[in-house]
Amino acid sequence: MDSLEIDTPMNFCQACAVRNRAICADLDDEEIGLLNAIGRRKRLRAGEQLLWEGDEAIIVANVVEGVLKLSTQTADGKEQILGMVYPSDFLGRPFGETTPYGVEALSDAQVCVFRRADFDRFAREHPRLEHKLLERTLAELDRARRWMVLLGRMNAEQKLATYLVETAERLLPANCDETKLGDERTLTLPLSRQQMADVLGLTIETVSRHISKLKKEGLIDLPGRRELTINSLKALAERGG
Amino acid sequence: MDSLEIDTPMNFCQACAVRNRAICADLDDEEIGLLNAIGRRKRLRAGEQLLWEGDEAIIVANVVEGVLKLSTQTADGKEQILGMVYPSDFLGRPFGETTPYGVEALSDAQVCVFRRADFDRFAREHPRLEHKLLERTLAELDRARRWMVLLGRMNAEQKLATYLVETAERLLPANCDETKLGDERTLTLPLSRQQMADVLGLTIETVSRHISKLKKEGLIDLPGRRELTINSLKALAERGG
DNA sequence: TTTTTGGTTTGACCAAAATCAATGACGACC
């Protein structure tokens, strides 16, 4: 299957949901028009793979909608999730020969796809875009390094608590605190237990055990397998070290 | 102490040892002159700290000579080394408020230091420099992510073997192989056992034990505490998973 | 030379997480 298969022409950047947050935010109308001409909108179903690890780096993309994971396999078959990308995030490896990780949609998703060669050329000719990309890449590097501390120096409980706090901060309605009740402290986990294990460098059993432990201790509740209620974000954050 | 203390004015980029490899490589003479005007050469002694974690991001720098480590502390006092920088590498956090890691010289070193504000302005006005910085940052992100796999999914032996192979590949004379004898397969380790532990997310005892194990098994020899002889790079690489 | 010092090695023991193995629960589909 051709990975540049076109689902929808990307005609209307103007109406794009992430127009003001993605790396194209600083471009003027003329530039947007040019970018429009080299990009294509693509829809992905949950579970569909956009890029394979080690592939020639043919494409890069902007996320418009949905959540995707970046991940890699070890020689002995274990998986490590390297990062998650959300709407307005950029993915792929510009200015590189191969894509160093696989990309898979975790939910149904929409992305703007560019051939890497086209994108590289466009970027070099448009410093404002390159600047945005640089700022994002620097922020991503900071994030990867914080995650290195989690992977290298935290125990299972700290890893899990840190992950849950981070997830809550991203997904829970803003300025939610302990005083809120019910739904407002409940979120839908974007990852399965196995995927959490792959993010945290643990096994599924260890994740499950520590989630149960946090529940038993009253810090969280589990209305459903994919539902999580935070009873005390503060206490949870303290467990994160 | 003012961290912009000047040791030597950075007058002669032309004569700089890393002139053709650092991010300034693509600049023309006029641009180099401008960059020259905002940078200062600084010497560091082994063990001296250039940046403190959490500091306002006042400065960024290019490494001219020596090796430095980027590292961070956890709440419970453990250290995680996030990366090492070598001559021609860039360090610091441009376009950011705070420096997310401490920087310490592991050997005597020389760096070109810039006030962050000056550097940021210069970079925005010189897309060729920004492009170089972007390429480096992307490469660094790839490297950080590969390290995440090591930290998250490898056991102690795999971590150590991987580290030793990587170190050998950087420090051993090029195209060295098993057929070589004696000195040509021996290198000086740039890190102490404790620092290796901090890079690999282990304790010093575990590092020591596994080094002894690899020695007992004949894959390596230890002529001195800081000396390492590789008997079989291939076999060592296999241990790395 | 002897002493001191700091990094390193080694051993005994312990705790945490992985592994192995059932069992349980939920949703999709018939």
Added chain:
DNA sequence: GGTCGTCATTGATTTTGGTCAAACCAAAAA
């Protein structure tokens, strides 16, 4: 409503790496 398949939980056991403590060693200082 029942059955299948997937995912999650729980328990028993093993393995790994961490912790604590002691010995070791080499280089620098006295």
